[in-house]
Amino acid sequence: MELATIDVKWGDEAKHENLETLKIEGLRSVTCYGSSMAFKAKLEKIPGVYRVATFVKHSYANVYYNPAEVTEDKIREEIYVPSKFKINTPPADVKEIKVITIYTEKMYDRMDPNYLGMQFRNSGKGYYGLETEYSCPLTVRLYMDMNEPVDEKFFESMVEMKELQMPVHGGGVRTVEVDYEYIGMAEGVVDTVSRIEFLRRQFTNFSVNFKSNQEKWGGQNEAVYEIIYPGLDKPLITRNLPYLSNHLSQIDGFLSIETLVNDNEEYCIHITYSKDVLDEEKIWEAITRAKWNIKDREGVVTEQDAKLTFEEKGKTL
Numbered sequence: 001m002e003l004a005t006i007d008v009k010w011g012d013e014a015k016h017e018n019l020e021t022l023k024i025e026g027l028r029s030v031t032c033y034g035s036s037m038a039f040k041a042k043l044e045k046i047p048g049v050y051r052v053a054t055f056v057k058h059s060y061a062n063v064y065y066n067p068a069e070v071t072e073d074k075i076r077e078e079i080y081v082p083s084k085f086k087i088n089t090p091p092a093d094v095k096e097i098k099v100i101t102i103y104t105e106k107m108y109d110r111m112d113p114n115y116l117g118m119q120f121r122n123s124g125k126g127y128y129g130l131e132t133e134y135s136c137p138l139t140v141r142l143y144m145d146m147n148e149p150v151d152e153k154f155f156e157s158m159v160e161m162k163e164l165q166m167p168v169h170g171g172g173v174r175t176v177e178v179d180y181e182y183i184g185m186a187e188g189v190v191d192t193v194s195r196i197e198f199l200r201r202q203f204t205n206f207s208v209n210f211k212s213n214q215e216k217w218g219g220q221n222e223a224v225y226e227i228i229y230p231g232l233d234k235p236l237i238t239r240n241l242p243y244l245s246n247h248l249s250q251i252d253g254f255l256s257i258e259t260l261v262n263d264n265e266e267y268c269i270h271i272t273y274s275k276d277v278l279d280e281e282k283i284w285e286a287i288t289r290a291k292w293n294i295k296d297r298e299g300v301v302t303e304q305d306a307k308l309t310f311e312e313k314g315k316t317l
Contacts, residue, residue: 006036007053009064010044019050019064022072024079026179027059028111036061039079046070046078059109077134081110084131085117086202086233090145090195092265097128097198098144101186102155103137106179115178116140118166119158129202137183143198150190156182199261203233206241207258210249217253217274225271225283227314232259232267240307247292250301253277254286269314284313 009016030039036054039061043049048069054061063075090097107116113132120127126145133139142155159182166174193201231237241259248254248271255272262268273283288310291303 002055002057004053005033005056006040007051008040009051011050015066016050016064018066020067022063022065022075023060024063024076024108025060026106026109026112027054027061028109030054030059030061030109031056042079043075046075049075073136076108076136080108080134082131082133083110083113084129084202084204085113086129087117087121087127087143088129090128090198094145094195096146096192096194098146098148098150099191099193100142100144100150101189102140102142102159103135103183103186104140104159105137105181105183107132107138107140112178112180113140115164115166115176116159116180119161119164122165123154123158125154128198131201143193143202146192150185152185155185196261196263196265199265203259203261203267204238205259206238206245207256208242208245208249209256210245210254213249213253214255217277218255221275222255222272223275224317225273225280225314226262226317227269227271227287227310228266228312229259229269229310230267232269237308243292243294243304243307244287246294247289248286250293250295251286253282270317271314280313280316284310 027039030036036056039054040052043052043063046065049063049065051064052061053064065072065075104116107113113130117130120130120142126148127142128145129143131141131143133141159180162178164176164178166176168174229237238259241257245257248257253274253276255274257272258270260268260270271283271287287308288306290306292306293301294304295301
């Protein structure tokens with residue numbers, strides 16, 4: 001019998017009696033004490049939930065709640081995080097993309113859409129992405145090539161595949177056991193979106209305003225410097241954007257940073273700056289430094305190796 005990683009109560013002790021238990025399985029992202037406490041912090045915000053015990057070895061949690069205050073379905077909805085996963089980038093000559101909706105169960109962990117997306121990627125067929133939306137059963141939208149047939153038997157085989165061969169960074173594969181359930185497909189609902197709309201739906205925007213700098217130079221001869229950055233949708237790149245933002249915020253004249261898909265369907269970084277302080281050469285020098293100045297939460301600034309490399313200069317729009 002597995003011992004709980006955490007077993008924590010909170011709130012009015014008088015309400016700890018006669019609580020009911022909701023077992024939430026498939027929590028692959030709850031893997032240790034730290035992620036268990038993060039899961040607990042999310043549950044604490046739900047009125048009517050008073051205790052949680054996690055069991056990371058078997059990827060489940062027992063959630064204790066008062067049924068007079070909250071329902072099981074409401075708990076699942078509150079802890080669910082809608083997800084998206086880009087399976088493949090549509091070729092540049094693709095103008096429209098087909099969208100169909102399927103329904104699944106046992107896919108409520110934040111890693112599950114990634115695993116299902118990898119299964120579609122491994123099939124080698126014309127699938128471009130998926131996104132999920134909370135419902136019972138779970139709503140999954142699939143983005144696919146216009147020439148790819150709508151094959152419900154294939155959808156079912158992908159969803160109910162029991163093992164995923166997951167490529168590992170640096171080489172090799174890792175077998176991931178999954179246990180999803182295919183419920184069905186939305187009848188008669190086939191939509192289309194443009195390529196740029198798909199790219200924008202699948203892209204996670206990053207945006208930060210530099211408050212201190214904006215108080216000094218905001219509204220004073222502002223301009224936007226655009227850098228085209230292929231691969232900006234990849235996690236290995238996006239995880240380093242906060243460091244770039246932090247570094248630029250320490251330099252006079254930088255006002256904000258934002259990532260987006262521009263009208264030419266290119267991934268890009270927009271840096272807003274004051275022309276009274278900076279020009280394109282100064283911006284390029286700042287972002288291509290070998291060392292970046294990073295301020296921590298205590299306000300201490302340290303010099304760290306640059307987290308991103310830039311090959312082509314940008315331009316002011």
